[in-house]
Amino acid sequence: METYYEIQLTPEFYKELHDIGYKWVTNVYRYRLLMISINRSGYKWDRVKSELIKPANIKSYQHGPSPREAWIEEVNKNSISDGESMAIYSKWLGIWSGSIKW
Numbered sequence: 001m002e003t004y005y006e007i008q009l010t011p012e013f014y015k016e017l018h019d020i021g022y023k024w025v026t027n028v029y030r031y032r033l034l035m036i037s038i039n040r041s042g043y044k045w046d047r048v049k050s051e052l053i054k055p056a057n058i059k060s061y062q063h064g065p066s067p068r069e070a071w072i073e074e075v076n077k078n079s080i081s082d083g084e085s086m087a088i089y090s091k092w093l094g095i096w097s098g099s100i101k102w
Contacts, residue, residue, distance in 0.1 A: 002027065002028040003028075004028055004031055004032060004035070005041070005042045005043075006044075007044075007045055007048075009027075009028055009031060014026060017031075017034075017052070020052055020053060020058065021058040021062050022034060022052070022058075022061065022062065023062075024063060024064055024095075024102050030065070030102075033064075033065035033066075033069065033070055033073065034052075034061060034065055035048070036065065036066070036069045036073070037060075037061050037065040037066035037069050037070075038051045038052065038057055038061070039051075061096075062098075063095060063096055063097065063098035064092070064095035064096045064098075064102065065092070065095075065096065066096065067089060067092035067093040067095070067096045068089075068092075070092040070095075070096075071085075071088055071089040071092050074088050074092070075088060
């Protein structure tokens with residue numbers, strides 16, 4: 001079973017996230033990107049949930065994580081050119097806006 005800062009990521013847990021509006025969160029990597037997006041990495045579930053249920057966060061992250069945060073995560077793992085960096089950012093912007101599916 002996957003865990004993230006002592007939170008067990010069970011099927012029931014993912015169902016709760018999906019019911020809130022974050023249907024794209026299906027594994028620990030995506031959950032981590034969501035936590036980075038809402039600035040709640042390492043927080044206990046009650047504090048995380050209080051942020052997740054805010055309408056502004058649901059609207060902002062219903063399709064995917066913050067493009068900026070996801071881009072940073074991806075480019076920090078690789079040695080890439082400026083063109084590749086821009087393509088990665090464009091990909092995350094498309095996911096976030098809902099124009100590209102995961």
